[in-house]
Amino acid sequence: MIRGSVIPACAVAITFGLAFGCGGNIQLFAAAPLSDAANQPSELGDPTSIIRLAPDSDRPGGRVFEVSGVVAQAGAPFSAEQLKGIDWSRIFAVYVASSSLSERQDLPPIAGSYLFEAGILKFKPRFPVEKGVRYRAVFFPKRARFPNGDGQDKNEENPSGNSEESITAEFLTPLPPSVRSAFVENVFPTVDVLPENQLKFYLYFSAPMSRGQGYTHIHLFGEDGKSVDLPFLEIDEELWDPKGTRLTLFFDPGRIKRGVRPREELGPTLRVGERYTFVIDSNWQDANGNPLIREYRKVFRVGEADYDSPSPKDWKLELPAEETQEPLVVRFNESLDIALASRLIWVETSDNQYLSGSIDIADGERQWRFVPTRNWTPGDYHLIVGTVLEDLAGNSVARPFEVDAFPPVQQRIEQETVSRSFQISGRNNR
Amino acid sequence: MMHGPSSHAVPVMAKCINTHERSIPMKLVIRSAVFSLFLLSLLALPSQGANLSASLKKGSADLKSAGSLAFGPEGILFVADTLQASVFAIATEDTTPAQDTGAFKVEAVNEKVAAALGTQAQQILINDLAVNPISRAAYLSVSRGQGPDAIPVLVRVNTAGDVKVISLDGVRFAKAALPNAPENRAEGRRGNPRMESITDLAFEDGRVLVAGLSNEEFASSLRSIPFPFSTVDAGASIEIFHGAHGRLETASPVRTFVPYKIEGESHLLAAYTCTPLVSFPTSALKPGAHVKGKTVAELGNRNRPLDMIVYQKGGKDYLLLANNSRGIMKITTDALSGIEAIVEPVRGGGTKGISFETIADWKGITQLDRFDTKHALVLRTSDSGSMSLEALELP
Known part of the structure; x- marks a missing residue:
């Protein structure tokens, strides 16, 4: 039961009553745009002249359902307190008329609040009125009569046992034609050969996407064209970025980690030497419900597993010349995770000030390029690397993906960052 | 759920002692000191029942998303907001005890919720379910819409199938912001895309436990946030290693977990995305700790965990675990205390550790x-x- 709220300032009601008579059940299906329905000429007996969908003066773009023709009659005005006591939803309620799953009769009315002013009863839906959804507004005239003026309904709702008089109008704003505009911009890593223990893909879309359906539109096929069974970690939360344009897709960790049951029983998802095709089908809907422009395909081969941490001390630095904006180029000795490489590598000056500039990841995620906002000045600099930075197999600078618990102890770094120092001077020649 | 002694009683008694302090003999002073220590020990207890609701302030709970749910005492609902990296505590004021009927069946609940929200079933996502242990009403966290601008909604569904949208305006609430990721200083056109999805929540002994999964680095965090929420300290991030059999350890995201007592000590039973079920003492959750869990069972392929509960039947404790192949596993826990950790690889489809069975007639369960x-x-x-939504007799 949704109880309406009444704005006390509108102490204008005297007595509910109808200036016209009409009855029966559903009167009209107004399969017209909302604006048309709202602009119907006012004629007695026409439900759309009694029930309208009108602009909401309080919310730009919002809509309210109104019952008009409810005129003041003789009697003392209701007090705000009396108006508060009225269960408005028994008098006027709005329903979603159908669901695509079934035509259910037991759906609750939509949530919202009520306002009664100047003889017009308004229902303000709590959530926006949607295109493509049919709304049924039902008004019970007899329940709107309060002859004693005490705010209580003194009428028997259904004294005859016949169906009670109601006025019903339905409203629908058609969906705009489907326009395909979104597409997959890229899938990372872009390198052609992935380690057997590849940990994740990043899927970049050109526009925000719908949640809750991703895994049904993602497919991995082996060389034989057969679909690989459950290759990815499927979690309800779906690991999107805040803008809904990047999805992080983990390979099933149970098939990557050595010694756990899924891998022991079925082996790794990706097998060394084989070729796979990753497909995103075009039925995936963007946030507006429109499918993608086209499907996306990515073919890759699988190489040996990688169990070693990235090693910043082995990276090659190509230094820019002073007083230029030439890029500082860092060449990794393997492909790294693009998201983490974009976030966790930066340059500081000798006094530990962050150097602003733009970062670009290139060459199959094996190269990091930094262009400073201002010219390089001669001096000492530090290349700072967050130890959370991972390679394609989830080995981070701090520790490998899987740590040998017994000697020989593998490298484990406790600090949050490591750094490489370099010097910009007039002698640097690229 | 643990209720500590009422903190309301503490200051009253303290005042009594103070009124006599000028004239009391030494023996009484000592007694008073002992008593004060006793009182201090009460204050130090993490759970202060009667103060929990009072710690919440009236206002608009500005949820940006609504995911995992968990009830605490006094009808307080904890809501995970991944988009804001926050946990909200909301006073539902739904504290009328339910009659003990055990019956609950609401058909087409997704259509009914969608209808109440003025839209259609395919336009909503039901993210989590929690039962108010007092009223036994079902609370659902819902996204209205499917894009990044989806509206977060909390709804209450009672045994009669009535759907009520919980107002987030004028409610008493508190918000705890989780520590954020390092700033992405070289911001590109996409801003900082890192998020940490909150995959599960629980309330136990005056703490909210929060499991997180990053959409970038592969690491598990399990935070323990004291409740009532303090202003700054939003708990510590803890990496969990589970002994992955033989020589290898791996940091691994926890998918779902449940607090559980083993021989009187608080433990968490955590199900990992790679399917081991791991136990570790809650006391080990200290800031910056690398907690080593004990692998007590392997759920195996196609049994990716979704949700779990602990219950008692016939004097024994059981664990019920829903998984994404939509089966339900009933796991015997009475052997948990004595069980040896699995330290060898499990080969050939064999099962090791505590025993479990699959409940065949519980099909299609996604939340419990x-x-x-x-x-x-x-x-x-x-x-x-x-x-x-159905109440099913525990197996």
Whole structure:
């Protein structure tokens, strides 16, 4: 039961009553745009002249359902307190008329609040009125009569046992034609050969996407064209970025980690030497419900597993010349995770000030390029690397993906960052 | 759920002592000191029942998303907001005890919720289910819409199938912001895309436990946030290693977990995304700790965990675990205390550790919570996509 709220300032009601008579059940299906329905000429007996969908003066773009023709009659005005006591939803309620799953009769009315002013009863839906959804507004005239003026309904709702008089109008704003505009911009890593223990893909879309359906539109096929069974970690939360344009897709960790049951029983998802095709089908809907422009395909081969941490001390630095904006180029000795490489590598000056500039990841995620906002000045600099930075197999600078618990102890770094120092001077020649 | 002694009683008694302090003999002073220590020990208890609701302030709970749910005492609902990296505590004021019927069946709950929200079932996502242990009403966290601008909604569904949208305006609430990721200083056109999805929540002994999964680095965090929420300290991030058999350890994201007592000591049973079920003492959750869990069972392929509850039947404790192959596993826990950790690889489809069975007739379960001592409330999805809320007798 949704109880309406009444704005006390509108102490204008005297007595509910109808200036016209009409009855029966559903009167009209107004399969017209909302604006048309709202602009119907006012004629007695026409439900759309009694029930309208009108602009909401309080919310730009919002809509309210109104019952008009409810005129003041003789009697003392209701007090705000009396108006508060009225269960408005028994008098006027709005329903979603159908669901695509079934035509259910037991759906609750939509949530919202009520306002009664100047003889017009308004229902303000709590959530926006949607295109493509049919709304049924039902008004019970007899329940709107309060002859004693005490705010209580003194009428028997259904004294005859016949169906009670109601006025019903339905409203629908058609969906705009489907326009395909979104597409997959890229899938990372872009390198052609992935380690057997590849940990994740990043899927970049050109526009925000719908949640809750991703895994049904993602497919991995082996060389034989057969679909690989459950290759990815499927979690309800779906690991999107805040803008809904990047999805992080983990390979099933149970098939990557050595010694756990899924891998022991079925082996790794990706097998060394084989070729796979990753497909995103075009039925995936963007946030507006429109499918993608086209499907996306990515073919890759699988190489040996990688169990070693990235090693910043082995990276090659190509230094820019002073007083230029030439890029500082860092060449990794393997492909790294693009998201983490974009976030966790930066340059500081000798006094530990962050150097602003733009970062670009290139060459199959094996190269990091930094262009400073201002010219390089001669001096000492530090290349700072967050130890959370991972390679394609989830080995981070701090520790490998899987740590040998017994000697020989593998490298484990406790600090949050490591750094490489370099010097910009007039002698640097690229 | 633990209720500590009422903190309301503490200052009253303290005042009594103070009124006599000028004239009391030494013996009484010592007694008073001992008593004060006793009082201090009460204050130090993490759970201060009567003060929990009072710690919440009235206002607009500005949720940006609504995911995992968990009830604490006094009808307080904890809501995970992944988009804001926050946990909200909301006073539902739903504290009228339920009559003990055990019955609950609401068909087409997704259609009914969608209808109340003025839209259609395919336009909403039901993210989690929690049962108010006092009123036994079902609370659902819902996204209205499917894009990044989806509106977060909390709804209450009672045994009669009535759907009520919980107002987030004028409610008493508190918000705890989780520590954020390092700033992405070289911001590109996409801003900072890192998020940490909150995959599960629980309330135990005056703490909210929060499991997180990053959309970038592969690491598990399990935070323990004292409640009532303090202003700055939003808990510590803790990496969990589970002994992955033989020589290898791996940091691994926790998918779902449940607090559980083993021989009187608080433990968490955590199900990992790679399917081991791991136990570790809650006391080990200290800031910056690398907690080593004990692998007590392997759930195996196709048994990726979704949700779990603990219950008692016939004097024994059981664990019920829903997984994404939509089966339900009933796991015997009475052997947990004595069981040896699995330290060898599990080969050839064999099972090791504690025993479990699959409950064949519980199909299509995606969410579950305890309903009462004999029933679980489940969200069940049919092949047609229609969802129902049902109380099922615990197996």
